[in-house]
Amino acid sequence: MQTLVIVAKKDNPEAVALAARIREHYPHLTVLGDRSLAHVLGWPRVEDRELAARADLTVVLGGDGTLIYAARLLGGRGVPILGVNLGSLGFMTEIPVEELFSTLEEVQAGRFQVDSRMKLTCRLIRNGSVLIEDEILNDVVINKGALARIADHETSIDGVPITTYKADGVILATPTGSTAYSLSAGGPIVHPSVDCTVLSPICSHALTQRSIVVPADRTIRITLRSETADTYLTLDGQTGHGLQGGDCIEVVRSANRVNLVRNPRVAYFSILRQKLHWGER
Ligand SMILES: NC(=O)c1ccc[n+]([C@@H]2O[C@H](COP(=O)([O-])OP(=O)(O)OC[C@H]3O[C@@H](n4cnc5c(N)ncnc54)[C@H](O)[C@@H]3O)[C@@H](O)[C@H]2O)c1
Ligand SMILES: Nc1ncnc2c1ncn2[C@@H]1O[C@H](COP(=O)(O)OP(=O)(O)OP(=O)(O)O)[C@@H](O)[C@H]1O
Known part of the structure; x- marks a missing residue:
């Protein structure tokens, strides 16, 4: 290992101090920081693309949001x-x-x-052209603004019509993302070693429309059928795009994965028990 890239939670003094300690501890390694960390510590400023190309290991100092940010930076x-x-x-x-x-x-x-985590590739298609293509670790969320009316989300899997969700929105989550927003929308917890996509309506008007677990190799398409000026596509909770009636959101499994270094002392189910407050075994 030659180059270690540190991504630290923005504006967090503890993360900044820890990053400085790591650099001191490994004088024989090239230790680089993300843009804001490099700025705060006066380290050389290296463009995201170069950080991604040079990293042999990435250390994330922060929470889930910082880890998602790092995964996106590494492309x-x-x-x-x-x-x-x-x-x-x-x-x-x-x-x-x-x-x-x-x-x-x-x-x-x-x-x-x-732990090799599945990612999704999401495309926003408008009038037959791909406007946005991005890779996702957690979730693709189509959601309406606070005052917007309920929207129609025409949904198909591999070209086969499933239903039109009349709902506040729809979440497409990876197994990693199944414990985030998708869980709040009533979706199942999926073990991260299972490759699949969880499709969940948000507050569907039809009570029988529940989450569906879709094999990872299927293509899911959602076409917005209502003309609303206040609907958004949010990717991993990090980037947002305004949607228009007729927009199609296409989701497929990505060929790329995110590799998380495992803590050998912690099992996935003990994380669930602890973080979701399930009590002692
Ligand atoms: N009502 C909700 O539950 C809700 C609403 C909006 C967004 N989110 C989630 O927030 C995510 C972005 O996270 P963030 O930290 O940048 O934003 P954030 O700071 O708003 O965090 C939202 C919460 O979700 C947790 N979280 C994120 N990814 C998770 C995962 N894979 N499993 C379990 N918990 C997870 C975070 O630790 C945090 O407590 C989005 O991908 C979305 O899933 C959740
Ligand atoms: N180095 C960074 N550069 C830019 N944005 C960052 C960076 N680190 C974190 N962020 C953003 O800051 C936000 C907060 O970070 P994070 O979610 O890690 O903190 P938290 O809310 O305390 O932790 P958790 O998500 O576990 O509750 C996230 O949306 C993340 O994308």
């Missing part, structure tokens, strides 16, 4: 991501701060395993 590269939890929930940032340096030693010695 299609499956560089291992070691997530250290400085956030409030930290579902995906499995390593506690106290174990950061011991885990880094293990990783440098090649004694680590990764």
Whole structure:
């Protein structure tokens, strides 16, 4: 390992101090920081594209949002991501701060395993042209603004019509994203080793329209059938785009994956038990 890229939660002094300690601890490595971290610490400023190209390992200091930001920064590269939890929930940032340096030693010695997480490719198609194409770790959300009327979401899987959801919106979640917004919309928890897409209406007007678990190799298309000026596409909770009637959102499994360094002392179900407050076993 030669180059370690640190992505630290923005404006978080604890994350900044920890990043500085990591650089001091490994003088023989090239340690680079994301844009805001490099600015705060006076490190060389390196463009996102170059960070992604050079990283051998990425250390995330923050919460789930910081990890999603790092996964997006790395783009299609499956560089291992070691997530250290400085956030409030930290579902995906499995390593506690106290174990950061011991885990880094293990990783440098090649004694680590990764959890390979499925991603989705999402395309926004308007009048037959692809306006936006992006890769997603958590979810694709089509949602209406607070005062907008309920919208019609015509939904098909591999070209076969499923239904038209009359709902506030629709969520398409990966197994990783199944414990985020999708869970709040009544979707199932999916073990991250299962490849699938969870399709869930948000507050559907028809009570029998529930979440559907779709095999990962299917193409899901949702066409907005109502003319509303106040509907949005949100990708991983990070980027938003206004939608128009007739817009089609197409979702397929991405060829790229996100590789999270596993904490060998923590099992997926113990994370669920702890973070979702299920009590003792
Ligand atoms: N009502 C809701 O539950 C709701 C509403 C909007 C967005 N979200 C989620 O927020 C995500 C973006 O996260 P953020 O941290 O940048 O925004 P944020 O700071 O608004 O966080 C939302 C919460 O979701 C948690 N979270 C994020 N990804 C998760 C995952 N895979 N499993 C379990 N919990 C997870 C975060 O830890 C945080 O507590 C979106 O992808 C979306 O799923 C949830
Ligand atoms: N280095 C960064 N550059 C730009 N944006 C960032 C960076 N780190 C975090 N963010 C953004 O800041 C927001 C808050 O980060 P994060 O979610 O990690 O904190 P949190 O809310 O305390 O943790 P959790 O999500 O676990 O509750 C996220 O939306 C994330 O995308």
